[in-house]
Amino acid sequence: MNTYIAVVFSSDDKAHKALHKLWNMDDEGLLTVHGAAVVRRDDLGHIRVADRNSDLGMRTAIGVGVGALLGLLAGPVGVAAGVAGAAVGATADAVTENRRENAAYESFFTLKHGQSAMVAEVSEDWLSVLDDAMKPLGGTICRRMNNAATNAAFGANYYNGYLYPYYYEPMYA
Amino acid sequence: MTKPQTVLEMTRHDAQALHKKISANIAKAEHATWADVKAVQADITALGAKMTLLASDQADEVKTGIKAAITKLEAAGHLVEDKTVAGAVAAKDGVKHAKAAMLDSAHKATQALSAAVAAARTRLAHAIAPKQVVA
Numbered sequence: 001m002n003t004y005i006a007v008v009f010s011s012d013d014k015a016h017k018a019l020h021k022l023w024n025m026d027d028e029g030l031l032t033v034h035g036a037a038v039v040r041r042d043d044l045g046h047i048r049v050a051d052r053n054s055d056l057g058m059r060t061a062i063g064v065g066v067g068a069l070l071g072l073l074a075g076p077v078g079v080a081a082g083v084a085g086a087a088v089g090a091t092a093d094a095v096t097e098n099r100r101e102n103a104a105y106e107s108f109f110t111l112k113h114g115q116s117a118m119v120a121e122v123s124e125d126w127l128s129v130l131d132d133a134m135k136p137l138g139g140t141i142c143r144r145m146n147n148a149a150t151n152a153a154f155g156a157n158y159y160n161g162y163l164y165p166y167y168y169e170p171m172y173a
Numbered sequence: 174m175t176k177p178q179t180v181l182e183m184t185r186h187d188a189q190a191l192h193k194k195i196s197a198n199i200a201k202a203e204h205a206t207w208a209d210v211k212a213v214q215a216d217i218t219a220l221g222a223k224m225t226l227l228a229s230d231q232a233d234e235v236k237t238g239i240k241a242a243i244t245k246l247e248a249a250g251h252l253v254e255d256k257t258v259a260g261a262v263a264a265k266d267g268v269k270h271a272k273a274a275m276l277d278s279a280h281k282a283t284q285a286l287s288a289a290v291a292a293a294r295t296r297l298a299h300a301i302a303p304k305q306v307v308a
Contacts, residue, residue, distance in 0.1 A: 002291075029178070032291035034284060123291035127300040166189040167282040 002034075002146035006070070007139040008117045012040055012050070014137050015116035016170055021133055022120060023167035030129050036120035038170040039070065041111045047108060050116075050170030070111070100145065121146060121163060125148025181293060184223045185286035191216050192279040199272050210271045214250050217275060220282060221246040227289070235289045242278070242285035249278035 009015045015038045026033040040052040047070065111117055124130055125142075131146075134141055144150055194214055198205060221243050228239040252271045 029294055029297075031296055032287055034287045034291075123288075123295070125295055165192055165280065165287065168193075 001127075002121070003124060004119070004121050004144045004146055004150075005130070006117045006119045006142045007134050008111060008115055008142070009117060009137065009139050012038070012116045012170070014047075014139065015040070015050075015118045018118045018134060018137050018139055019170065020167065021137070022122075022130075025129070025133060030133075031058065031125070032123040033165075034121040034123070035165045036122075036167075037116060037163050038116060038118050039111070040116040041113055043113050045113060047111060070117075119163070179293070181227060181286065181289055184220070184227055185283065185290050187220055187223065188283040188286050191220055192276065192283050195272060195276045195279050199269075199276060205265075205268045205272065207268060207271075208218060210252065210268055210275070213272075213275055214252070215252045217246050217278065220279075221250060224282060224286070228284075231289050232292055235285070235292050238285040238288050242281040245278035245281045250273045 007015075007018050009018065019036055019038055022031075022033055022036055025031050039045045039047055040050060122130070131141060187295050191213070194216070197206055198213065224243050224246070228243070231239060241275055249271075252274060
């Protein structure tokens with residue numbers, strides 16, 4: 001099953017550990033990570049991507065894409081709470097329409113001031129594997145199915161290139 | 174960080190490394206030249222060749238994704254310097270666009286290979302999953 005996930009943590013450090021853990025699980029073949037990034041909401045309410053140290057010039061482009069993805073994961077409540085990203089308004093409507101269809105697996109999150117989240121697109125055969133791995137880190141996992149209906153909300157290449165397709169050391173601005 | 178185990182996973186690792194390399198190059202675009210572009214093109218061509226070999230063994234859905242990524246890689250591998258473009262700014266723009274195209278192709282390759290790896294792992298998971306006992 002292909003899913004988008006967001007795992008919310010109280011600190012940057014834990015989100016980084018979660019990113020590390022996620023890619024380790026990929027190494028072990030427990031799931032497959034297609035892309036992942038760490039985001040944080042600062043005290044002013046702005047959500048920023050923790051980029052790779054060497055990617056300072058790419059921050060804006062990455063941020064807009066992840067904003068769209070966060071809109072998908074956060075749902076109308078999260079959007080109202082101030083998730084950044086140009087596509088978020090349209091996303092909220094689509095999320096509402098698709099909510100019932102995938103309700104069995106899905107939940108939404110709100111990133112509060114000072115919190116961080118690891119967002120990712122993964123393929124997982126057993127949901128419990130990721131759930132069990134994130135539990136010791138104290139993270140709360142939110143999932144959305146990656147399917148045609150969900151992706152239609154964004155159009156083509158909505159987050160193309162915005163999630164890193166490999167492990168990276170996040171830098172916090 | 175990745176510890177590749179199968180040929181498919183090793184090729185995915187190559188694509189990830191290539192994406193990382195191009196991404197890092199883009200960050201220093203101010204000093205980038207066509208020589209940098211050409212250096213990466215060799216890696217792109219090599220990755221395209223590996224993926225072509227892999228594609229035949231994949232399920233149809235995955236194969237389509239890999240073939241699309243190969244097409245992108247081939248296009249990025251054939252980008253050439255436009256010698257008629259004059260001026261330092263225009264030349265820099267050319268390098269910038271070439272690198273963006275290469276990053277996009279590397280990203281497509283990584284996505285396609287990740288999908289193939291996921292499909293292979295799912296097949297394995299189904300094979301080893303406990304079977305339900307029928308009374």
